[in-house]
Amino acid sequence: MITGLQHLHSFLPYILLTALLVASIRFLAKAKNAPFTATDKRVALITLILTHIQLLVGLALYFVGPRGFVYTSVEGFMKDSVMRLYAVEHILVMLIAVTLITIGYSRAKRAANDQKKFRSLGIFYGLGLILALSRIPWDAWLA
Ligand code: HEM
Numbered sequence: 001m002i003t004g005l006q007h008l009h010s011f012l013p014y015i016l017l018t019a020l021l022v023a024s025i026r027f028l029a030k031a032k033n034a035p036f037t038a039t040d041k042r043v044a045l046i047t048l049i050l051t052h053i054q055l056l057v058g059l060a061l062y063f064v065g066p067r068g069f070v071y072t073s074v075e076g077f078m079k080d081s082v083m084r085l086y087a088v089e090h091i092l093v094m095l096i097a098v099t100l101i102t103i104g105y106s107r108a109k110r111a112a113n114d115q116k117k118f119r120s121l122g123i124f125y126g127l128g129l130i131l132a133l134s135r136i137p138w139d140a141w142l143a
C-alpha cells in the first residue's frame with residue numbers, strides 16, 4: 001500500500017509539473033485578448049485535479065510513510081537538512097503551492113472576463129510551479 005502511494009507520488013509529478021508549465025505559459029500567452037475556450041477550461045481543470053491527487057497522496061504518505069511526520073520525533077531533525085526537508089519544508093511549501101493553484105482556479109471561475117480568467121490561472125499556476133520546483137527532494141527523485 002505505502003509502496004504504491006510512493007510510486008504514485010513519485011510518478012505523477014512528471015505529468016503534473018509538465019501540465020503546470022504548459023498551462024501557465026498557455027494562459028499567460030493568451031492573457032492579452034484571446035477568448036477563453038472549452039480547451040482552456042479543460043486544461044485548467046485537469047491540472048487542478050492532478051494537483052489535488054498529488055496533495056491527497058502526499059498527505060497520506062506524510063503521516064503513514066517512512067519519510068515525513070516520523071522524522072519530527074528524531075532528536076535534532078531540524079538540524080538535518082534532509083529530515084527537515086521531508087518533515088517540514090516539503091509539506092509546508094507544497095501546501096502553499098497547492099493552495100495558490102486552487103485559488104487561481106477558483107478566482108478564474110468567478111472572473112468577470114476572459115482576460116482576468118487567463119491572468120488568474122497563468123499567475124497562480126506559475127507561482128505554484130515555482131514553489132513546487134523549489135522544494136522537490138531532487139536527489140531522491142532523480143536518483
Ligand atoms: C505539487 C505538489 C507536490 C509535488 C510536485 C511533490 C513531489 C514530490 C516528489 C518528486 C517526491 C520524491 C519522490 C521520490 O523520492 O521518488 C516527493 C516526496 C514526498 N512528498 Fe511530495 N509533492 C507534492 C506535494 C506533497 C504534499 C502536499 C505532501 C504532504 C502533505 C507531500 C508529501 C511527501 C512525502 C511524505 C514524500 C516522501 C515520500 C517517501 O516516503 O518516499 N508532497 N514529493
Ligand code: HEM
Pocket residue numbers: 045048049052053055056059102105106109
Ligand atoms: C486533501 C484532499 C483535497 C483537498 C483539501 C481539496 C480541496 C479543494 C478545494 C478547496 C476546492 C475548491 C476550489 C474552488 O473554489 O473552486 C476543490 C475543488 C476541486 N477538487 Fe479538490 N481537494 C482534494 C482532493 C481532490 C481529489 C483527490 C480530486 C480528484 C481526484 C479533486 C478534484 C477537485 C475538483 C474536480 C474540484 C472542483 C473543480 C470545479 O469547481 O470546477 N480534489 N478541491
